[in-house]
Amino acid sequence: MSLLVLGVGSPQGADRLGWQLVERLRGRVSDDAVRLVASDRPGPALLGLLEGVDGAIIVDAVVGDCEVGTVVRLDASALADDGRAFSSHELGVAQAISLGRSLGQLPPRLWLLGLCVDEQQVTTPGEVAMGRLEKAVLGLLSELAADTAGVAAAGGVQIS
């Protein structure tokens, strides 16, 4: 069994909640069972990160029709490509997943957990919102672990 939590965003400034989340999880999940990665716009490298993984959670800031501070859970494999054309500097998460779907190389379980943020992203999310996001990630990890074959043999996901 192999699980991945991928925090996406800028390592600096207000868009760093994916990085913060990964930092919060260090020491709370077993390194053997869950790989923790933080990435600044992974682009096509996202597909390499997802290769051979049984289940993955992508964590990112989201803007849209949701209340700031709430956590949204999306089946990432069903994410629609937003229609924006590719550029050499910008291959977004949705586009990379769309490409992975065409190539038939997405993991069987792929989720996106987003924390709704202000569109201007002036401030980083507070402790309450980050705690909510962390709880959601840990809950989903437990679901993935239970849902993944061979969990017992591998010892499961150790969550403190």
Next chain:
Amino acid sequence: MSEQRDIRIRVPVLARVEGEGALNLTIHDGDIEQLQLQIYEPPRYFEKFLEGRSYTEVPDMVARICGICPVAYQMSAVHAIEQAFGVDPGPWVRDMRRLLYCGEWIQSHALHIHLLALPDFLGFDSVTGMAAEHAEEVRRGLRLQQLGNDIIALLGARSVHPVGSRVGGFHHAPDQAAVDALLPRVARGVEEAAALLRWCAGIALPDDHQAFTSVALRHPAEYPMNRGRLVASDGLDIDIADFDDHFEEQHVPHSTALHARYHDRPYLVGPLARINLDADRLRPEVRQLLVETGVRFPSDNMFHSLLARAVEIHESLLEARDLLAAYRHTDRPWVPVTPRAGVGFGCTEAPRGVLWHRYELDEAGRVVTARIVPPTSQNQGRIEQDLRDSLLAFGLDHDDAALRLRAETVIRNYDPCISCATHFLRLEVERR
């Protein structure tokens, strides 16, 4: 020829290019009345940011100009500053800089071929659609791109905006174990690059021959990356310090990027220009593959840029393989640097072509003035010229959608990096 008509095509946002650009095309009475590649991305003022900064900060600052070719900016900058200080970093640093540059060429070219250019030539809207029919080729392209990124990260700690370079060398020498782990992957990449070139050579590209002047670096023994003289297909052969005697940057009203001209004419820089001028510097294995595939250079077909990129991926992987195989770790991957006042020039071959830097530094090594001439601003005039020639050759009687697609294909073929190219008018107020 069908009846003549007035056509106005505006592509407000160019897709599959980096940065914010647009195209305005007006056809009147069967002829092109107006054709403008508009670059409206805001200016970025990097040259002004650099003023007053220490030479130690310059490599990391200029890397931020571009997320795809940060190595090129770093290399042109460190070469220029080392020239101003009279520093020779020696063969170890020189080899590793070539290795680093190989990584950048591989990743940038692999990205352009597969994600940006090939969908045009194979009849797809994007790589997503292309991947459904050419999955193995796209996977191979992504593996090559990742390999390029990993070579950059080996020396730069990360692939985007790497931080390993400094004036005088590198901050850190890779561990032998990391080199040993990468070498077999690079060796496999050589085979994949050869397969990529064979595949690309079989793709039907538009047959559009044009007259243009190629400009690139030329080195006595090497395919050009970091060093050489500036040469052109009309016989020019100059030291990089003499750039201003032959090339001029001009403002045009419709662009925040400068247009560079060579002897008052547009010119081409980039992979096709390089290979047109330096094919005899390619490795024997690469030249042999060109013979086998029937790909011939020099070429006056701009669409052969795709093939030139594939050739350069192969060349770069062979060079990277040999440099990695010969690697020896050192505890001192830099030479000491003593600042002094002076002027230095750096000119290297970014994936998209000649990238020229000039720095004036004070006695403490602080930047007094900086000038950066990126490849996309040099190619802008050539792109407009190409668009005019290509659309006339294509036939203006095609419908608007077909004309638009051909125009976009022509622009994307240059892999323009608009963000790199933006400048802004200097404002001088005269008060009486």
